Amino acid sequence: MGLVKLRKIAHARSGDKGDILNISLIPYDEKDYTILKENVTAHRVKEHFGDLLKGEVKRYDLDNIKAFNFVLYDALSGGVTQSLRLDKHGKTLSFLLLDMEVEI
Amino acid sequence: MPKQIRIGTGAGYSGDRIVPAVKLAEFGDLDYxxxxCLAERTIALAQQRKLSDPSKGYDPLLEKRMRKILGPCAENKTRIITNMGAANPEAAYAKVVELIEEMDLAHQKVGLVTGDDILEYLEAEDFPLSKGREKILANRDKIISANAYLGAEPIIRLLKEKADIIITGRSCDSSLFLAPMMFGFEMKEDEIERIGKGIAVAHLMECGAQVTGGYFADPGYKDVSGLADLGFPIAEVNVNGDAVITKLSDSGGEVSLRTVKEQLLYEVHDPANYITADGIADFTKIRLEEIGKNRVKVSGGGGKTQPNELKVSIGFNNGFIGEAQISYGGEGAEKRAKLAAQILMERLRILNLKFEGLRFDFIGAGSLWPGGSPSHIPKEIRLRVVGRTKTRHDAEGLCNEVEALYTNGPAGGGGVSRKVKENIAIVSSFIPREKVIPQTKTLEVENGSG
Structure with missing residues (x-):
């Protein structure tokens, strides 16, 4: 018990559409779904991404498959066709989310 | 009507590996x-190739792929569906006909879908679009391409006409996979539930190996074996819309609950409303079940009726991007890289180069996200400088200045790379469905000895 990195208990995948990034968050053990639901709020994700993210975060809960979908707006400096970032798609950013610590 | 149809993915993007597709064609026992092969920007890039050579503008790997798969697909009665037509489906169609003749294959019918290229229509009608119209009009002299995302209907039309190989330009990715399900099981356009399930299966399939263990491995947490020989996915779809996602048993990779969950949410916004040309799928009602090794059953699901508008993707010329990099190693690497960046900023100002965006990254010390820098002092840093410019001259100027750091910059700078490319911007909009009229045609190729 205590603080753990999300990477220890969950996996994630990034996808992009225009300037919008989405990141799934999926507990390895479905029993941890509730812990994630309580701890990994849209607000916390917004804070965790800091200046990288200009827009809001919306969380969708998929009780059916015990997974979350975070949608991050204005997240990619204009998106894959305009961004000057090294990772224009934001593909690496799933691991930024997994770097977040949660109390369990 | 068949009880089940078997669909394989032969490519999840235009540059994808070819051998896994050949293996599926040979051993997948596939119907389709x-x-x-089309990402957001692919058509605009292909359109530029078409402008410099009217016989080009289709997928650059079309011929290489077709040479490998036409034979086994013809032999095994596997029908091919692809959007490799890109900006020039007519030329892709002609090329495939030519290859069938050259390879002396048995009777094959080739089908073509056009009508996605709506640039002339939009110009004639003053851009009857519902989103971003002002911005589009303001930049109309820079437009390269405008393509509507067609649905499954024209592909189904060609399947009914017994086409063995179907070439399209821009289609909804999911429509390429949904069309054979709708055709095979005689689904009507208002059968929302089966179509919604079909879209979910299509969505799982459309990125190829991303559902079979690609874009997934994380050593120690998510170990995947055989990544150099990943199998591409197979969907075994039943008449009620349920499906099993699997792969060839002797191929590398993994099809499991965790790979399927990740891919189900890939590039999704509201999972209850996944919008495509053929319908709006609801992923929040889907059930996933691991029913065997590398076999995941997808059931449940549903959706809503097809939207009244089709997505349109418009490509614009948007100047140039110049990018150059240089590495520094050993103790003090980070300080020397930062000094190099300072020198560059001053040089770019002295030369009066104009940038619409300019960015410096220290690769190895927080280039991917702020705070991503390691807690130890890095022993090597790669400085990356990238700028968006109106002119090629200014983009080249940036690259020259990075290269000149060899002799004019801090000590021990090495390994310069540089590139300048034309920059294409994409704006997405929507058009009323009835304004877009998909057209189809077919050609039977009979070879004497085939």
């Missing part, structure tokens, strides 16, 4: 092999 689908190649999804």
């Amino acid at each position: 092999l689908v190649f999804e």
Whole structure:
């Protein structure tokens, strides 16, 4: 018990559409779904991404498959066709989310 | 009507590996092999190739792929569906006909879908679009391409006409996979539930190996074996819309609950409303079940009726991007890289180069996200400088200045790379469905000895 990195208990995948990034968050053990639901709020994700993210975060809960979908707006400096970032798609950013610590 | 149809993915993007597709064609016992090869910007890039050579503008790997798969697909009665037509489906169609003749294959019918290229229509009608119209009009002299995302209907039309190979330009990715399900099981356009389930299966399939263990491995947490020989996915779809996602048993990779969950949410916004040309799928009602090794059953699901508008993707010329990099190693690497960046900023100002965006990254010390820098002092840093410019001259100027750091910059700078490319911007909009009229045609190729 205590603080753990999300990477220890969950996996994630990034996808992009225009300037919008989405990141799934999926507990390895479905029993941890509730812990994630309580701890990994849209607000916390917004804070965790800091200046990288200009827009809001919306969380969708998929009780059916015990997974979350975070949608991050204005997240990619204009998106894959305009961004000057090294990772224009934001593909690496799933691991930024997994770097977040949660109390369990 | 068949009880089940078997669909394989032959490519999840235009540059994808070819051998896994050949293996599926040979050993997959497939009814359909689908190649999804168009990303957002692909058509605009292909349109530029078409402008410099009217016989080009289709997928650059079309010929190489077709040479490998036409034979086994013809032999095994596997029908091919692909959007490799890109900006020039007519030329891709002609090329495939030519290859069938040259390879002396048995009777094959080739089908073509056009009508996605709506640039002339939009110009004639003053851009009847519902989103971003002002911005589009303001930049109309820079437009390269405008393509509507067609649905499954024209592909189904060609399947009914017994086409063995179907070439399209811009289609909804999912439509390439949904079309054979709708055709095979005689689904009507208002059968929302089966179509919604079909879209979910299509969505799982359309990125190829991303559902079979690609874009997934994380050593120690998510170990995947055989990544150099990943199998591409197979969907075994039943008449009620339920499906099993699997792969060839002797191929590398993994099909499991965790790979399927990740891919189900890939590039999704509201999972209850996944919008495509053929319908709006609801992923929040889907059930996933691991029913065997590398076999995941997808059931449940549903959706809503097809939207009244089709997505349109418009490509614009948007100047140039110049990018150059240089590395520094050993103790003090980070300080020397930062000094190099300072020198560059001053040089770019002295030369009066104009940038619409300019960015410096220290690769190895927080280039991917702020705070991503390691807690130890890095022993090597790669400085990356990238700028968006109106002119090629200014983009080249940036690259020259990075290269000149060899002799004019801090000590020990090495390994310069540089590139300048034309920059294409994409704006997405929507058009009323009835304004877009998909057209189809077919050609039977009979070879004497085939």
